[in-house]
Amino acid sequence: MTEADMALGGSMAGDRPLAGVRLIDLVSGPMGSIARAYVELGADVVRIEPVAGADDRRSGMCVNGTSIDFVTTNLGKRSATPDRFNALVTDADIVIAPRGTIDVDALMTAYPALVILSVSDFGDTPHFREWIGSGPVFHALSGELSRSGIPGRPPLLPPGDLAIACAAVQAAYASLVAYWQALMTGRGDHLDFSVLDGATQALDPGYGIAGSATAGVPASKLPRGRPEARFMYPILPCADGFVRICVLAPRQWRGMFEWMGQPEEFADPAFDKLQNRFASKSLLPAIARFFAGKSRREVEQEAERFGVPAAAVLDLDEALVTDQIMARRAFVPTAIAPGIIAPVPDGVIEIDGVRMGVAGPAPALPQPDIRWHPRAPQSHKRSGGDRPFSGLRVLDFGVIVVGAEGGRLLADQGADVIKVESSAFPDGSRQSRVPGLIAPTFATGHRNKRSLGLDMKDPRGKALLLDLIRQSDVILSNFKGGTLESLGLDYQSLKAINPGIIVADSSAFGPTGPWSRRMGYGPLVRASAGLTMQWRYPGEADSFSDAITVYPDHVAGRIGVIGVIALLIRRLRTGRGGQVSVSQAEVMLSHMASKVAAEAIQRAGFAIDNDAPTSTVYPCAGDDEWCVVTIRNAADEITVAQVTGGLPLADWLATRTSQDAMEALQAAAIPAGAMLRVSELPTFDYYSERSFFRTAVHPHLDDPFTVENAPIVADRLRNPPDRPAPLLGEHTTEVVREKLGLADADISDLLEAEILEQFVLPQEKMI
Template identity: 70%
Template sequence: MTERPLNGVRVLDAVSGPMAAIARHFAELGADVVRVEPTGGGEDRREGLMAGGVSLDFVAANLGKRTAPVEQLAALAVETDILIAPLGSTDVVALRAANPALVVLSVSDFGDTDGYRDWVGSGPVYHALSGELSRSGIPGREPLPPPGYLALTCAAVQAAYVALLAYYNALKTGHGDHLDFSTLDGASQALDPGYGIAGSATAGVPASQLPRGRAEARHQYPIIPCKDGFVRLCVLAARQWRGMFEWMGRPEAFADPSYDLLQTRFASPTLIPAITRFFADKTRYELEEAGQRFGVPTAAVLDLDEALQSEQMIARKAFVPVEIAAGVLAPLPDGVLEIDGVRMGIDGPAPEVPSGPIAWAPRSKPARPEAGGDRPLSGLRVLDFGVIVVGAEGGRLLADQGADVIKVENAAFPDGSRQNRTGGLISPTFATGHRNKRSLALNVRDPEGKALLLKLIETTDVLLSNFKGGTLESLGLDYASLKAVNPRIIVTDSSAFGPTGPWSKRLGYGPLVRASAGLTMQWRYPGEPDSFSDAITVYPDHVAGRIGVIGVLALMIRRLQTGKGGSVSVSQAEVMLSHMAPRIAADALERSGHVVTEDPAQSAVYPCHGDDEWCVVTIRDQADMQAVATVTGGVPLAEWLAGQAPREAAAVLQTAGVPAGAMLRVSELPGFDYYEARHYFREVTHPHMKRAFKVETTPIVSERLPDPPERPAPLMGEHSAKILREDLRLSDAEIERLIAANVLEQFKMPEETAA
């Protein structure tokens, strides 16, 4: 088995509950993770989904860790690399004085934020305050909370990313950091950020411009009934529509060339009904197979059990049985990253309660990264082949931290996220997702273009991609080929279903992955089988991008010791299924005859005073019920909230210790005082956009991580000549010849725009 890249890294974990999953990500990558807790164990061992006296939530969040008594925290912290602890629970100043290179991640629901330090969160409350809830549901209906644990699991990934970034910076500078991590921030950034890059179906229209109620988006990735259930389609590019047209037998009603345009198809009142009639007598399997044959991305809408029993998940061995109690086995995800082709999976069971003091294992620390620049990743070169959301996000995260990220593209195969119906040369969503990058428009299928790329590879640190399986190999850009050119290179691929298995070469988009992984089937109003409500959501793209970057950072740390690079693979479907781990384990145990006790916490969305105004309230226990009764004076909560403004009502409930949050629209986020207090957004401009727009600032409130720079996202080929001239020392004459031969493209301003 390949050596896990974080072998030798020490992580001390003092948090409990869902955020314990932060350190589990490090354990899977080989770090020595020690959980400190009181004698008898933490309360989270007895909370959440329970089976056989065991908390399934606890098990899923703590696999692969060791335990020590909480009294040992200070002694262990002296030789720790990363400490993850609840905000205010430790003397951070004293700990860092004893260990100046220590990275402390202080975790809380709402951060060390004036007016919000004492607020209490829950998954549905985070959905409300992040803008996610306002986009979930059917137009004209009440907002529908997303199913499961999405806000919390995505937040844990964001925390792992920033902690590992700060650790790499500490290796580089010799100085640790104190990170103020808010779970709301993490959920807002990593699930479906309202001011992040959006899917290609939006054609660049930002979420801040959505209508007041739930937006109608079901036509973008339509779900069509068929003989034995439902399938979901993704017909965005013109070539995909032409495949759909051929598949339907070239119907005359849709033969007009204008149907090549997305807006024509979306506006058609007859197209979806025609497809529905065409699909009515066909099974999901038949439609999936035909969709692949005609080049039309198609996915069966599966329930969770069907997803787990699919040929792909079985072939990939994505879940493995884990003994959670004596003789009791439950399926749990075997990691979400592959390094050098080997799954970084479960490396031990959930820990027993501490039995006495422990010691750190001996280790040799990594060498110090080369200094240079004022940002953690200054000096790194990244070639970014990523497209649409997950592709954009990985490169953007690296570029924001100082890496020189070169977006490699060309007009023959344009990035779908460049689609733009906002006017101008570039859209706000593209400008957000590709800020701080340069663009090289190069035909890598041409022998000369390929040769130029390989010259760049010689001095490249990371290559990013998110094509379907086999694409990098067909281009000769897979890790096995590139390490012969540059043994230090790190190559990443993020695909819908992973690089192996019978579905590895399927075309995949987030909505299709959600359908195949059983999430779309759960995202419905209770008792309404066809009320699918995830159409406008962009998930798991942003979180999968962060998981890929965690893999890159881990390999960069390993490279400091070995001098060699490696490969990172991410399956977006497996990321999604891992986020449902406790539910999957509970369902399997129930089927095998075990009694499962549900989490007693109950959340609901209540209408408030005003037009489409809503408030989420979570009742965890009897104490919350009593607090609500005191606030409302004995009036039923629904009746009381109906006469209240949601923000004021949430504040009153939070003062009483009850988790609550007003539903915010994306356009309302920058004006919410919580985000203002944390300097979460800033306004920027782009030279080819008429209006300023909002972007997120730093990924974490930190002492040492600077805000991202403000270099504008590139137009296609904007830096082609400059890169070849300065990095490869080509002459102007050579560059002009390559442009004339269609090997290279250099952006030229359209005359009407230039004027």
């Protein structure tokens, strides 16, 4: 290893869980962030590009000829010339390449343990493989755009590059699952990754688990047009701006009621029910009057005293200098170009309390003599399981969306995931306006799990839990900071009884810092991280439009699982477990990395050149029909004029359906996407051709429902099983008998004492 190689991160890799993993990255542009996730966790990542450097070094937002996007996407990588590929691939573990640029069959034959991730906008999909995407196009075709905006108004493109950023995380997760399977079986895999798939799965999946305020109503049942959801997580004016509240649970409402001075108008116990509060015409105006004379900080401080979840709506500059972000040093000064320094996110995963952040500078121009860093012999544990995580034992304390996703992703790949819960503190996503024993969105988000009803606060219940922990591999949670510690379940205590245990926690603001114990929901995180302020119609101060969005919950859940898999890989060679922590606010801010850096550079007096594409949402023929069109350059403008016969694009689109317009523009290689509603996704040809969705049934739901299928199209990764999501305590007896060997008499005693809870069908209770 040369001194130059050491300077590019080699000296740091041994301290990170993916140390020794070797990855070749042939992708340029925003999907380069797939490999950045690996390099931050310690992998040796070599980017292959032409001698003069790939075009992405000079595109997008640039300062002094250097692309800011390139730097933020490729920190910690090295770069080699194309002639080094054949030498490097002989000892590589993973190759990420644009679809069609390498001979996949030949490589898989020569190196059967290799994992190859083929990346393209629409995958190797018969009628769509040549289509071209963009972030806004993916928003349109994923169903996200149809839910963004205010009722009766045009759909509003979400800010930034959220679709692409979330898609990259999905690709990193899926490829790491395949790599784990290669370690277990000795056989690699070829993965056909579509950016549209990744955006549909990881940003705000229309057929995924939804927030508790939706009360179990699936997004596919939303009315036509932008749905009215501002009442769910209301934003209210105060003396110096806006604040958002999330008053969901009865105890939160009681805190709000007390805080307001117990007004007689709202004293009826019926206000304990979420839907009654939502239906009230006078409640939100009364709260607004109560906040009118208070500053944002006063609202936050008083809300905390009364147990009311609330957050100031901050702009991005304010979000970057909050006490929490500063205390956690979430951003680090980084060289963007010679003599130009700007803040960039210092990673979004903590392992054992250490931030897995920037592992080195962006790569210099490719070198002809790049070689892999030395690595210790890899310990490969062979497993005969039929799925990647067969035999993995997981205790899932997670709640709402982030909590559901982490356990579901592991369960879908074969892990035995036991959801530990209690009727005294039920998972908010179990509540439902839909009649029946289970909410449809809960059935989607918790498939393939089992449920154990257990009172963890009772000494006998805690003893049972500790016995389960001794034989488990992973614990998942997403409580606010300090919750597990208050139960004596902090990582150090758990490690003492099970040195191999892996504990993952995801919280709103992270496990340290002055906000670590703040109650946080996704809408509050969006407000605090500066995203809500950006999600408005131009020039309209109070047109906040992110209320229906469930972000960053799904993508944060995937990032947590990436950390878990990385620690499982480390455990193979060290035998020890570890702790994964993810801050949802930092995940969100990481998706604004280039914007943050660019604004800092401009404040320092440097000019930014920007040749980024422009995207517009156009109305089409029909009721509330829209099409997104992205123009990348002057050549696209000429092509569009040819397609429209010289008519202005807006006039041409107004006479055509969104589908016809999209197809005509895509046939001319112009990125375009019709705005699809969630209900339309399963019948859209693209999703049908990829078998993206499937129909599921649940014994306690009257109607079949639609769920996502596999996390990626692959040669060897199988579709998830279809075991129904559990009712609370449905598997209690089964679990304690199987895992703890309890006799029936002991189980009966524990049920009688309400230390264990077991679901009993209502008709059985009547007997």
